[in-house]
Amino acid sequence: MEFNRIGIVGLGLIGGSIGLDLQRLGYEVYGLTNRDQTAIRAKERGLAQFTSTNPNIIADCSIIILALPLPQLINPPQELIDALPQNAVITDVGSVKTPVIKAWQNLHPRFVGSHPMAGTIEQGVEAGRRDLFKNHPWISTPYNATDKDALKSINELAINLGSNWITTDPELHDQAVALISHLPVFISAALIQTVKNGSNNTLLKLTKAIASSGFADTTRVGGGNPQLGVAMASSNTSAILNALNSYRSEIDKLEVMIKENQWEQLKQELKETQSNRPDFLNQK
């Protein structure tokens, strides 16, 4: 096992971007992809020095980053598990942590749960780009059995990539992403459907003609990748259902104010949202 060899499984947006940055930092990057074509293209794009579809490619790596979609992190193929050296540090990039950790805590002794947050929606081997993680959160979710040295390795790696390191427990992480990332997808999708399903042809035509930047912004995440939405919902179900419940109460509260013409209360409520929102805006 060589200290400066890092393996990346999956060279899409996250894996490819990590590969680009790590090479600049002097590491040797070994990329494992599931298709020959992707391995060739990833090498052409310089996402890793070495790429292959053969799991042996990661055999001598000291750190291995599983940059795979959530379903594959939760149900990893046996071939991948078998290929991971027992003394390497393993981390993932999954946006939901409880089920990933549940899967991996018995699969590898040096697994560390990670969620590097990134700001673009592109996907695939063409998506990776430099400095994707700079000034973005890299959340790690250690649990009791987490190897302290392994955690320290991932901490150093995240800092080297320019991330803001955050540690929290897996359940709290999943509640936070349910509120901040997952709930917005569903409330935004519901808005698109409301206009589409709640309008006759004349009204629909008019709404399309007059929809402005406010509608575009509010619906952006609801018009995103359906697979990603399903992955969120199926892997973070209870936290999302709780968030939807709280959300419905807030909608009900506003509706009562409007129905009962409580304009002073509504103004107070909207003053609160106006003053609260900036706390959630980071320079990211």
Added chain:
Amino acid sequence: MEFNRIGIVGLGLIGGSIGLDLQRLGYEVYGLTNRDQTAIRAKERGLAQFTSTNPNIIADCSIIILALPLPQLINPPQELIDALPQNAVITDVGSVKTPVIKAWQNLHPRFVGSHPMAGTIEQGVEAGRRDLFKNHPWISTPYNATDKDALKSINELAINLGSNWITTDPELHDQAVALISHLPVFISAALIQTVKNGSNNTLLKLTKAIASSGFADTTRVGGGNPQLGVAMASSNTSAILNALNSYRSEIDKLEVMIKENQWEQLKQELKETQSNRPDFLNQK
């Protein structure tokens, strides 16, 4: 009454921007403001050639644009009504049309309901800027008694400002803006409140640290001007309540899919929202 004299009542974002464009088109613009300081500043900024707080300033104008906030359009001050020449064409800029028309249909024989849509959130005498309406919708809502020649004058004016002219009836207009502009404000505000009210201190701190561009976009209109939100709700109440009702059904539909693990249906639903959203994105 001089044909090329146009009066603008209120020189905020909308009124000021119309003033700038009209002068470039060769019109003489007479601005009526409610404060001396605003009249002076509006003149300094060149929003109108002539400005005053004295309603007589608009006495010889052939077209008068009431660029006032919705509450003042719905309950116009008597002094303003008295100052409007009977043979001038009068239009407004209100974002809700039924109550404005209800107020004005008996107040002036040549009133035409208008809703020029603009894309910025700035306000006040510093906000006006050139070409604000270019390629944006200018919706007019004629009713049976609307003077055809008056409507034609406003049509020409809107076209001269580069707007996309749309006519529809007032009720349909109000339903469309309820769905496209007003509903987003309340569902977006409810999202901010859900995170704020549904989190203990530790969770709230984490959500603030990890909130990304998706959350920022989805909450933008919910963090806007409280007065504007109240004006929407109080002047377009029934259309907004209908929209909220439809919205709740869509939330319920998604919740059932998530609760019952109907991942295939959820994927279909999110595929629909993904493919429907681009219809509402215009080059504006």
